[in-house]
Amino acid sequence: xxxxxxxxxxxxxxxxxxxxxxxxxxxxxxxxxxxxxxxxxxxxxxxxxxxxxxxxxxxxxxxxxxxxxxxxxxxxxxxxxxxxxxxxxxxxxxxxxxxxxxxxxxxxxxxxxxxxxxxxxxxxxxxxxxxxxxxxxxxxxxxxxxxxxxxxxxxxxxxxxxxxxxxxxxxxxxxxxxxxxxxxxxxxxxxxxxxxxxxxxxxxxxxxxxxxxxxxxxxxxxxxxxxxxxxxxxxxxxxxxxxxxxxxxxxxxxxxxxxxxxxxxxxxxxxxxxxxxxxxxxxxxxxxxxxxxxxxxxxxxxxxxxxxxxxxxxxxxxxxxxxxxxxxxxxxxxxxxxxxxxxxxxxxxxxxxxxxxxxxxxxxxxxxxxxxxxxxxxxxxxxxxxxxxxxxxxxxxxxxxxxxxxxxxxxxxxxxxxxxxxxxxxxxxxxxxxxxxxxxxxxxxxxxxxxxxxxx
Numbered sequence: 001x002x003x004x005x006x007x008x009x010x011x012x013x014x015x016x017x018x019x020x021x022x023x024x025x026x027x028x029x030x031x032x033x034x035x036x037x038x039x040x041x042x043x044x045x046x047x048x049x050x051x052x053x054x055x056x057x058x059x060x061x062x063x064x065x066x067x068x069x070x071x072x073x074x075x076x077x078x079x080x081x082x083x084x085x086x087x088x089x090x091x092x093x094x095x096x097x098x099x100x101x102x103x104x105x106x107x108x109x110x111x112x113x114x115x116x117x118x119x120x121x122x123x124x125x126x127x128x129x130x131x132x133x134x135x136x137x138x139x140x141x142x143x144x145x146x147x148x149x150x151x152x153x154x155x156x157x158x159x160x161x162x163x164x165x166x167x168x169x170x171x172x173x174x175x176x177x178x179x180x181x182x183x184x185x186x187x188x189x190x191x192x193x194x195x196x197x198x199x200x201x202x203x204x205x206x207x208x209x210x211x212x213x214x215x216x217x218x219x220x221x222x223x224x225x226x227x228x229x230x231x232x233x234x235x236x237x238x239x240x241x242x243x244x245x246x247x248x249x250x251x252x253x254x255x256x257x258x259x260x261x262x263x264x265x266x267x268x269x270x271x272x273x274x275x276x277x278x279x280x281x282x283x284x285x286x287x288x289x290x291x292x293x294x295x296x297x298x299x300x301x302x303x304x305x306x307x308x309x310x311x312x313x314x315x316x317x318x319x320x321x322x323x324x325x326x327x328x329x330x331x332x333x334x335x336x337x338x339x340x341x342x343x344x345x346x347x348x349x350x351x352x353x354x355x356x357x358x359x360x361x362x363x364x365x366x367x368x369x370x371x372x373x374x375x376x377x378x379x380x381x382x383x384x385x386x387x388x389x390x391x392x393x394x395x396x397x398x399x400x401x402x403x404x405x406x407x408x409x410x411x412x413x414x415x416x417x418x419x420x421x422x423x424x425x426x427x428x429x430x431x432x433x434x435x436x437x438x439x440x441x442x443x444x445x446x447x448x449x450x451x452x453x454x455x456x
Contacts, residue, residue, distance in 0.1 A: 007081035011067070011246075013060055015089040015175055016257065017110065017278040018327075020056065022063035024071050024078055032076050035066035042107060047114040047362055050107035053095050056175065057182050064245040082246060086253035088260040089175040091201045094150035096161050097178070099171045102187040105160040108175070109150040112279070112320050112362045116149040117371050119156075123149075127219065131369070137213050139290060139299030140203045144363065144371045145318065147174055148203035148220060155222075165226060172226045174198045176254050183251060184238035191238040194228040196311070197259040200301040205230065207290050207299060210311065233259070234305045255303060258283055262314065263303050265428040269312075270418035272408070272425075274401055276433035279365075280322035282404045283314045284412055291315055295407035296367025315411055317366040317404025321359040321375075322397045323433045328361070329393060335386050342390050343436045349387035354379040357392040359400075367407040394436070398443045 009032070014021040018041065023034040037059045042050040071078040092111035097104045109115070120131075120142050127133040131142050140146055151172055154161045164170035173181065176198045181190035199205040199212075204222065206213040212224055231237065237251045255263060258281040265273040269287035274280060283302065290299045290313040302312035326342050329335045336342050356378050358364075363371035377392070405427070409417070417425055433439055 007077050009071075009076070009078050009082045011064075011078075011082055011085045011249075013064075013085065013087045013089075013179065014257070015056060015060065015087070015179060017090045017093075017112075020059035020063050022060070022067040024067055024076075024082070026076075032074060033067045033071035033078070035063045035070065037063055041110075045115070049110040049113040049362070051093065051110055053097065053104040053108050053178055056108070057179070060179060060183075061244055068245055079246065082249050084250050084252035085240065085246070086255075087176055087179055087251065088255050088257050089179065089198070091174060091198055091256040091258065092145060092147050092150075093175050094147045094154070095173050095175065095178045096151070096154050096158075096164070097171050097173075098164055098169050099192075100169050100187065102182070105164055105170065106154055106158045108178075109154070111145060112324075113150070114144045114362045114371050116144045116153045119149050119152050120144060120371065123220075133219075134203055134213075134216055135292070135299075137206050137216060138203050139200070139207050139292070141298075141369055142203075143365075143369055145320075145365060146201060146203040148216075148222070151202075151222065152220060165223065168225065170226045171228075173228050174202070176256070177228045180237060180251060180254065183240050183244055185241045188241070192228045193231050193237060195233050195254040195256075196230055196304050197233060197256040197301045198254070199228075199230045201256060207301070207313070210301075210304070232304045232307045232309065233263075234309070235307055258316070259301065259303055259314075261430055265430065267302075267428065268418070270412075271428070272417075273428040273430065276322050276397065276429065276431035276439070278322065278324045278327075280319040280397060280401055280431075282317040282319075282401060282408065282427075284316075284408050284417070286313050286315055286412070288312060291411065293407070293411045295410045296369060297404070297407050297411055298366065315408055317401075317408060319397075319400045319404065320363065320365045321361050322400070323431070324361070325357070325359040325393050325396060326433070328359075329390065335389065339432075340435075342394065343438050345387050346391040346394050346438055347387075349385070349391055351388075352379075352392040352395055353384055353388035354381070355384060355388045355392040357389070357396045359393070359396050366404055368403075394439045395442055397433070397439065401443060 008027040011024045019038045021036040095108045177194045184191040261275045262283045267285045272284040274282040298316040302314040304311045360373040360375045364373045
């Protein structure tokens, strides 16, 4: 047990869709240093999104080093005082690599990638349950969103993956697995594990047993030999090896990014959070029993804080494009120069002037599940200016969140939601876009089937 005067720190690797961060906290959970790096997004074809797994590992290494150096500059002895590292990560993004060389067999296929649409249609026609064939066991519909479909595409279309699977040299993982395997030794004995929150997003894990579901693996033709071991969200996984900063420090926790946000927001049963990032993700803690949705939401793991701890479940509404639409205005259209400029631009007009924007760049997720949908902007007249378009983009995020909140309310009912004495439902909000006050004001004003109050 650390003494009161002893320097004690913990740290987190936050590996997201567009950037990597390493954050160091003191004993009071106050950040003392951090470093963040963006990395390249690869778009080889329309609807395809890839990351270079080696670049991701390099950004983790650099962020760790730079954050430690910043802490040293502030007279914090992190090297001696760091007790544990936790990992949170973009979910569903799929990596296949060689267990003998440690090198990726293909780029990581990102969660929003839609190349697997033909695979989805084929499975829907072949399986007796159609799109919802696996919902009873894994809580998820057949969709381009989930890792199993990306894995099937790799096994069917990439020769290096086919050969490695045949010879027993292939390893599969989501980003958490890839990071842990490398941080704990790689080819020299790295831990091939995933936590239950990330595993719940593959479409391969049984929600009740928290293990790979054999009938699902058999139906899809996936060998359990390539899959990582499933562990809880809070346990000692391994230690960082030489070659990375902070060698010898234990990795002691791992959660998918949205589950980590729910835990960080202290969401108990009946409480919900919405994270506004590249996409938007709304999770409602449903307690220790999974709740099946009949309104287009996902049943998923919330968290399991130890090998013998109870499992908490959640209903989730996943929105593919939220903040990414702002990036599109900046990078593709040049309407703004920085993401922060959208608020001021949108405030130049009182409303969107009849403009409606649907950011279905890669289809629509919850509650519609239409991977064939594409983005539209309607209502344009000679009166339309940049401010109207900017405001319509912000409104599009709120409309999508409201669709999910409405479905969530129908699934959970009044008994499944914690409300104030005034009947208000508190929605905890986080993510980079919440710095946009106009966005948050629009979110509150939009009509939903019940009253919502936001808390940052």
